[in-house]
Amino acid sequence: MARRLEGGKLVVATHNPGKLREIRELLAPFRVEPVSAGELGLPEPDETGTTFAENARIKAAAAALASGLPALADDSGLAVWALHGAPGVFSARWANAGKDFLPAMARVEAELAARGAVAPGQRIARFVAALCLAWPDGHVETVEGTIDGAIVWPPRGDLGFGYDPIFRPEGEARTFGEMSAQEKHGVDWDAGRGLSHRARAFVKLAETCLVRR
Amino acid sequence: MARRLEGGKLVVATHNPGKLREIRELLAPFRVEPVSAGELGLPEPDETGTTFAENARIKAAAAALASGLPALADDSGLAVWALHGAPGVFSARWANAGKDFLPAMARVEAELAARGAVAPGQRIARFVAALCLAWPDGHVETVEGTIDGAIVWPPRGDLGFGYDPIFRPEGEARTFGEMSAQEKHGVDWDAGRGLSHRARAFVKLAETCLVRR
Numbered sequence: 001m002a003r004r005l006e007g008g009k010l011v012v013a014t015h016n017p018g019k020l021r022e023i024r025e026l027l028a029p030f031r032v033e034p035v036s037a038g039e040l041g042l043p044e045p046d047e048t049g050t051t052f053a054e055n056a057r058i059k060a061a062a063a064a065l066a067s068g069l070p071a072l073a074d075d076s077g078l079a080v081w082a083l084h085g086a087p088g089v090f091s092a093r094w095a096n097a098g099k100d101f102l103p104a105m106a107r108v109e110a111e112l113a114a115r116g117a118v119a120p121g122q123r124i125a126r127f128v129a130a131l132c133l134a135w136p137d138g139h140v141e142t143v144e145g146t147i148d149g150a151i152v153w154p155p156r157g158d159l160g161f162g163y164d165p166i167f168r169p170e171g172e173a174r175t176f177g178e179m180s181a182q183e184k185h186g187v188d189w190d191a192g193r194g195l196s197h198r199a200r201a202f203v204k205l206a207e208t209c210l211v212r213r
Numbered sequence: 214m215a216r217r218l219e220g221g222k223l224v225v226a227t228h229n230p231g232k233l234r235e236i237r238e239l240l241a242p243f244r245v246e247p248v249s250a251g252e253l254g255l256p257e258p259d260e261t262g263t264t265f266a267e268n269a270r271i272k273a274a275a276a277a278l279a280s281g282l283p284a285l286a287d288d289s290g291l292a293v294w295a296l297h298g299a300p301g302v303f304s305a306r307w308a309n310a311g312k313d314f315l316p317a318m319a320r321v322e323a324e325l326a327a328r329g330a331v332a333p334g335q336r337i338a339r340f341v342a343a344l345c346l347a348w349p350d351g352h353v354e355t356v357e358g359t360i361d362g363a364i365v366w367p368p369r370g371d372l373g374f375g376y377d378p379i380f381r382p383e384g385e386a387r388t389f390g391e392m393s394a395q396e397k398h399g400v401d402w403d404a405g406r407g408l409s410h411r412a413r414a415f416v417k418l419a420e421t422c423l424v425r426r
Contacts, residue, residue, distance in 0.1 A: 079298045
């Protein structure tokens, strides 16, 4: 039986500004007051998990424990099939220390080229977001959202963050880098639909764990 | 320009008995004398890479440096698409300390079930083997072999090792766990063909880096 968060403060356990912005937008319709881990001075735990869901759990549980408040973490990334799922849980780690994703995007393209993956059908990829909502008593709820698409090159658009400029969702003409935040979320709460991996994960979380304003 | 290994001792940089056996079989037609890292008392380096190819390079380069001999390493694993490429480079780490893969195979099935991936088309997976041949002077050659297939449950057969009993290669009725080593390799050196990911990687390595007896 899923536990619902009725309201009050919610720690958003991320130090990634792009992610924090999107999570605040996606939480806006719900009865919670988001505070970021950065504002609370919480440390970033090591992401030692082997899956997105494990890493989301590590981050949410650490923030809930450290703050004494419910905490929400997002672990997300890009899985490219011709790269056997890479960069996957290492998506952030492929970027340089300054969190500039251009070298990381170039590496995806270089690794595809090295494997001769040039035809459209060979460039299939998936964005994944695992969300974990953790309470200080140790209870956790985890959901996952995914969106399939294709890797494009060169990068297109300067909206979004991370690998957005090289990811074109299935059935869309534009990359996530060419979409406004609202278009990328593509969320319809009443219909239970979203476009991005993160929006789809929030739709699932909302169903069982959040309360509308 | 690829460098060829003309003959002599070759360190096989693995401490996995199943992998060592298969590598010895696949090296048999070539002019090298395999010695295992275990026989030489070489330590196992930490596999800190984010891809199979990186981990193969880490292991081969460490063994070549420590032994002063050319060294060959294999980094391999199972990437399940519905699990976004997991367990991937963590394939060995999903097994318990005793390297019993039954819990690891059960975890693959549990994670598929948790995502409702029950239809045959949702159980697509890929075995990947990256081989790296490293020389003491720092030169490396890296190749990769893959075989696509499907995850079956329950496990079938007790041949092979690792995740073999739950992997059925595309176009085959049996899992790798139900095939003899010779059938699993399925190798035809003259035609440049192999069945398993490892055999396919060796076919590529042989083309550029090995010499037939």
